[in-house]
Amino acid sequence: MNVDLDATRPQIRPHPSRDGIQVVDPIQETQFSLLTPDEPDIDDCDPDSFYFPADAGATVRTTAVETPYFVPLWIRDEAGNTVAEVNDRESVSVPPGRYNVELATTQVKLQFAIEGGIEVTSMEDAVRIGVTGTDRIHVGARSVHEQPAATVTTTEKPEDLMRALSTLGSALKTTSCERSFPSLRGHPPLVEVGDRLDVPDSITPPETGVGIEVPPIEEYIYPVVPLAYYTGARIEAGPSPRIAGEDWSFPLDGDDGFEAEVERVLKHVFLMDCVTRTEGYYEVDLRERSEVESAVDLDFADVYELPLSEQLRTYLDVPFDAVAEAVPKWKLTADVQPDAANVSALPFLANELALVRCPRSQETRDEALEDLTDQVESFFRNNPEALRRSTRAQTRSESSPSTSTPDIFRPEPADSIEQAYVGDGLPVGASKMTLDAYYRRLEFEPTTDPQIQVAVVCNDQEMTDENVVSEIYGTRDWIEFGIEAHEQLTAMEMRELLRSDIDFLHYIGHVDQEGIRCADGYLDTRHLSEVNVSAFLLNACDSYEQGRGLVDAGAMAGIATVTDIVNEAATSVGRTAAKLLNQGFSLAATVSIIKEYEQIGHHYLVVGDASASIVENRSGTPNKAVVEDTESGSYEVNLYGYPTLSTPLGSMFIPQIDGIQSFCLNSGLMGSYVLDQPATIEFLHKQDVPVEIDGSLRWSMDVTKL
Secondary structure (H helix, E strand, O other), X not given: OOOOHHHHOOEEEEOOOOOEEEEEEOOOOEEEEEEOOOOOEEEEOOHHHOOOOOOEEEEEEOOEEEOOOOOOEEEEOOOOOEEEEEXXXXXXXXXXXXXXXXXXXXXXXXXXXXXXXXXXEEOOOOEEEEEEOOOEEEEEEEXXXXXXXXXXXEOOOHHHHHHHHOOHHHHOOOOOHHHHOHHHOOOOOEEXXXXXXXXXXXXXXXOOOOEEEEOOOHXXXXXXXXXXHHHOOEEEEOOOOEEEOOOOEEEOOEXXXXXXXXXXXXXXXXXXXXXXXXXXXXXXXXHHHHHHHOOOOOOHHHHHOOOHHHHHXXXXXXXXXXXXXXXXXXXXXXXXXXXXXXXXXXXXXXXXXXXXXXXXXXXXXXXXXXXXXXXXXXXXXXXXXXXXXXXXXXXXXXXXXXXXXOOEEOOOOOOOOEEEEEXXXXXXXXXXXXXXXXXXXXXXXXXXXXXXXXXXXXXXXXXXXXXXXXXXXXXXXXXXXXXXXXXXXXXXXXXXXXXXXXXXXXXXXXXXXXXXXXOOEEEOHHHXXXXXXXXXXXXXXXXXXXXXXXXXXXXXXXXXXXXXXXXXXXXXXXXXXHHHHHOOOOHHHHHHHHHHXXXXXXXXXXXXXXXXXXXXXXXXXXXXXXXXXXXXXXXXXXXXXXXXXXXXXXXXXXXXXXXXXXXXXXXXXXXXXXXXXXXXXXXXXXXXXXXXXXXXXXXXXXXXXX
């Protein structure tokens, strides 16, 4: 893969429409803007001159920069000591000196090097950073995109698989507890099956003194891979599963079984690392630390100084039940068929710290679809014209699921935000992940176009109610969109559109066994050789096979359906999906929320790389609010986080609520806050987010009273 490294680095350039600068990540296609009092002069500067690693640097001639919305920040001196922190409506001043200013929750990792005094002024929806004694602010930018360092080849022999997978920890940028920060983990090397074991010389696993022993079969090897990656552990053959240091061991075959115990240990260690790291560079008030400290008797300052192996021993001496309530909701559970052909998926799953399971049995097709079919039949038994499918003659009944994919099944439910499946078959209730889609995540083509390109195609005049989604995409301040709306495309026009560089395609219309219905016939995506659309929603009946065709031909991922869907309900899903995707939710998180609130939500699944997103969220981590009345007449606001590839597990979040200065981890229930009605409305209007009120999903900007 030949990539121009200069083209992949973030670009720091004049803002196209305002006085200020725009920082663009050409890989993630993310943008962040900084306003200045006047049009600034910009010159390149050395990226190595910043305190933290930077991919690009620029010197901006200005006396102040202003963020487009409130962003927490830290100010550090030359030695890295924190001299000031801003995470609420507060202003600070520091005397002349040499400082590093780090911004939190931005779409591109940003820091400033400043030689002079600093005046930070927090406003309602922005932060102004002014300088005294200088007219230069050096801006450093780092992409959150990570590339694997190399590829390890292995045979299908269990001993070779274990040796190959033991190399994943080489991507860790530190073996301290700070590796719980996603930017300090790094993407594991790729693993492919070949004729012999081959570990490149550039791959050097860390010496952590930790090993994981399991019986030498895939069903035991695969589930421990994310834990081995995170702890830098060797995977070795042993009679019974255990994790061990030099003079200690901990069994991995608990009362609930092997996979459940591995899950608990990974969650346990990760949580404790997140708490312990608050003794390091980020001495923040972390909600999870207060919860853990009240339950355990540990001196975290002492634990911080221990080597990794001894930290693990200390953590695991604490009963998991004592801290389980503080563990963040896990992002991803992945069922992986225990075949050597699927070993290449494991580095990607480890990168997301997924909980890996090896399925032993599957429900039959009829059992898996029974509930879904009942819902469909009850809705349109006497109203077949309500179907979002062509009315042309079919070889199957109008209310039956497609017979084109016989291997449909329902994986065992998982207690995580997202659930994925790697292997043969069509999983109802989980995303269908493919190895090609994982690799496509890495095969990026840098773009110089800052616009997010979205195409909305409606190929049925009776479904124009959903065309309103073209007005939803792009309703984001500070992000440039290009929106195209099309109606009644021919098969050739549809083929050409799919070949164009579109970030997201929203299709409204019919899909049959012959393909996507167009104005002059059908386009069968399974016969396409080139698709350049990155992601898509095929909001039509039984669209999985056509969605899989798009992914096989080049798309990153998409949302499709596994049964017939009713037009009115599908229109509601389409609007909800557009709003969620427009706010930075991944495809998998979008489907997760749709399943929770939409009548036919369980008919949808993601095919391809379910972690794909169209844009980044303004707050860093996409989030949902649940508002409930209290007996005192105030309101309890519960915030739920949905991690993404740009803000993975371990990122921090702080809500823009006056008086709140405590950070939290960014997954699942992040915090509960009791506010009066005016404060609740004010918070909800900070950003347009999905909000549940009285069990229904609404949008915060539409809430004017409670």
